[in-house]
Amino acid sequence: QSVLTQPPSASGTPGQRVTISCSGSSSNIGGNTVSWYQHLPGTAPKLLISTNNQRPSGVPDRFSGSKSGTSASLAISGLQSEDEADYYCAAWDDSPNGLWVFGGGTKLTVL
């Protein structure tokens, strides 16, 4: 059971806008920033969004992130076939000693 809660699956057709939610608590998302990762099979995870809504250089502006309270979301607009992947949210958790927590991942299918 992951500390952060994501829907296990999402889908959309090319060109559509899709959002993926991530729910946490006051000790993680509520008090720290959220990052999002794209993970394709056989490759390393790729940072898509840091600090709730910042895109690293090279990440298309079709990807955007937001945070409100203890929840966050990743939006992908103009969906493309190459966006089919697993997406994970993550946040630092202020539990004793501290730790990174991840969502369980959302499998995005482009129909």
Next chain:
Amino acid sequence: QVQLQQSGPGLVKPSGTLSLTCAVSGGSISTNNWWNWVRQPPGRGLEWIGEIYHSGNTHYSPSLRSRVTMSVDKSKNQFSLKLNFVTAADTAVYYCARGLEAYHHGMDVWGQGTTVTVSS
């Protein structure tokens, strides 16, 4: 730009020790970054193992703390993971990753991944 190159055995015997190393190239390990280990068991999601700073300070996952040791070798510009008393549940793809300089805002550079199987 900074790249991470992982090395280590892909097969470990039960009750043995898993040892992996992550070499940092294109930059120094002695920067304002935390250096992480993350794993993905088959069919499951990402799981954080722990992180280390170049000073040697560490944070470990509570579920693995009793079996994990991380270290930094500044002379070789690399950091390492040791996981003791492994079982089949430790079978996973292991990744090293660099934390952003902005404290705990994300992990921006990842190693290529090492598939580790625990089996006799």
